[in-house]
Amino acid sequence: MEDSCVHHIEFSVRDGENLQRTLLHQYKFSLAATRVNSRLKQWVLKSGSATCLLTQQISSENEQVQDQYFVEAGEVFDGAINKSSGQIDSVFNVALKVKNIASCVEKLSRSGVKILRPVKKYNDKYGEISLAVVKSCIGNVVHTLIQDENYSGVFLPGFNPVDNVHNNDLQLAQSSLVTHFDHVTFACDCGDSDRILEWYSKCFGMKRFMMNSDEDEAKGFVIDTEDIGLRLKAFEYWKCAETGLSLGNHPKSIKFVVAEALANQGPNQVDTFLHDHEGAGIQHVGLHTEDIIQTVSRLSDNGVQFAEPPYTYYTEVGKYEEICDIGQNVEILRKNGILVDAEADPGETTGDAQSQNLRYLMQKFTKPLFDRNTFFLEVIQRVGARGFGSGNITALWRSVQAYINSQEKQADS
Template sequence: MEDSCVHHVEFCVRDGETLQRTFLQQYKFSLAATRVTKLLKQWVLKSGTATCLITQQISSENNQSQDQYFVESEKNFDCKERQQTRKLDTVFNVALKVKNVASSVERLSRSGVKVLRPVEKYSDKFGEISIAVVKSCIGNVVHTLIQDDEYSGIFLPGFNPVDSVHNNVSSEETLAPTLVTHFDHVTFACNCGDTNHILEWYSKCFGMRRFMINSDEDSENGFVIDTEDIGVRLKAFEYWKCAETGLSLGSHPESIKFVIAEALPNQGPNQVDTFLHDHDGAGIQHVGLHTEDIVKTVSCLSENGVQFAEPPYTYYTEVGKYEEICDIGQDVDILRKNGILVDAEADPGETTDGSQSPNLRYLMQKFTKPLFDRNTFFLEIIQRVGARGFGSGNITALWRSVQAYLNNQEKSDAS
């Protein structure tokens, strides 16, 4: 199983009980730990190395009180972005494991990064961690930096481990393989024209670098979807272990992939603009969850009640698509039945396991519908077979599936 430099991804929601049940019952995550304070209720859910922290604020009456870990998501929007005062459900924190928190924060401070929480140490019977929180240049996004090489606990000090009895699963289910294994990527929705600034910020501050999404991407303009119903620009970046500055992120930096999505100018309403409106600003639009068997995973998730954004009806009849699916050894009827997209157009170069097998390099994907009551955050289920990038055909079809869902929802709301 692939290790990850992402320690956890944090949700801040109004109803944590319901969301944690969704992850337990529908996505088959396991409840690993909980924490309750005067200010917060928190649940830690795991599937493979993918760890989600769900946080629900109980009270914010005492503005002088601070939680040792939590930084309130609502206060982290840039003033120019945050226009509303309404409470919102959001995914706002991508926590990263670093080799040395103190030196990382020192470098980030010199680069002008806002430090929301200075370096602190916490310990319990399982050992000690060092932790700090810094503000990203994107909307309400923050990054908790965690040094946990001297810690053997289930999550962080102060969290209470939960045994399998509390997960409402049978012994057979406990032994069954997880549906998803790790975080594959995080996609941010940003304002039009902000992409290059974001890339420069993460390159300078975090030591990350641009990588081509696929062979159809233009080095200057990014991967552009400009059709009648979609106008989106995508660019991607990843941690560069040879960077002379930035963070030092451990032994598997290739697992960190960030994607930026912005609407094209003068294109009319689309899903990026919808996110920015409903989220009151830029932020995390979706997270990709990797699976070793997407057919089984999507089938199970559907049976468990997960709702997906279905691909265009014509996807499987596009010129060459049938042959492409057959060439990689997949069953067209099974993929069509489950609404799974396939793309054999991967980035040139080595596969993820270091082999040179271009005929086996492909990826399969599917988007869920939004998890919250507004059209903001959703999940992506993805299986990679050698491919490191994102196929051009899949990207267009995936984004079109979300746009079709939003369009249908608008028609339903208007009727």
């Protein structure tokens, strides 16, 4: 199984048992490891190289948590995370692999980054890892940094493998619907995207990339319609040998997208996220699949609820021809609510698509996973394309907005 620069993504949840059942039975992740102590329960779930860590705190409200890995979402939230009314379920930790953790943390410290957990070594019978935790500049987001080239265990020292899953990567990959994390999207305050891009460039050596040919370098990709006012900008790893981050401009390296509402446009889904999440944070994660039609169909059969695209999407001028030109069936895509964009990225192609001169991507959003309109997932298949299609972006975000509007109407009635 191929690696990626993301080691895992961590969820802080109130009901870990329920979420792990959802990921197991609906999304067909596999339970790889668990860990339980007096303060928390944790579940490690894998699909391909995508690894999710679910953390449920069980300590009392006033107990100081000093676990070797755990960083409570609330303790790093700017302004605290709903301390008056209880926890908010949140995806708050994108753990990154690094090549030289000591020099990486030293550089981050010199740049003024808050070090939440200093570098420390941990080991078990499978080897040794070095780990540190740093605070991002976005809301409650943190990054666990992990150097693990001398570790062969399922996850991290201290976690108990489940059902002899150790060294069973081939079987896990064959049963997975998802191959890896494609991207992480942050929702931030209006006007904050440039500060975030500057921070990640300075601290992690990440660089801006154009999402598609319609994007303006200064303004980003802007959706300014009657029902949506949104600005998106994206960045990714590069020159990883210099920054110490693993795998860089690899087809499976992570991309980050920053979403902010346009000023004076009225409420939209980014504002809804900021309100319900009580601050900026991770709004959604893209899960890459090699066959989105089969994956979406199976996920739907398993009970996953999706935010459906506008029906008119498939009747837009040129869309039918575009879909046929890349060899896809319009009716199958319409039936499954899958969006396709053949102009997703003007840049270089990869894999079989290069020889066929095909370059496109297909996408669909789920409804929120939690009881608030905050975090959701995206299913995405890339065929040669590295960016994000302008037509898909508008349709995808419109599907989310339509769902949120329907929820608000139900609440008012």
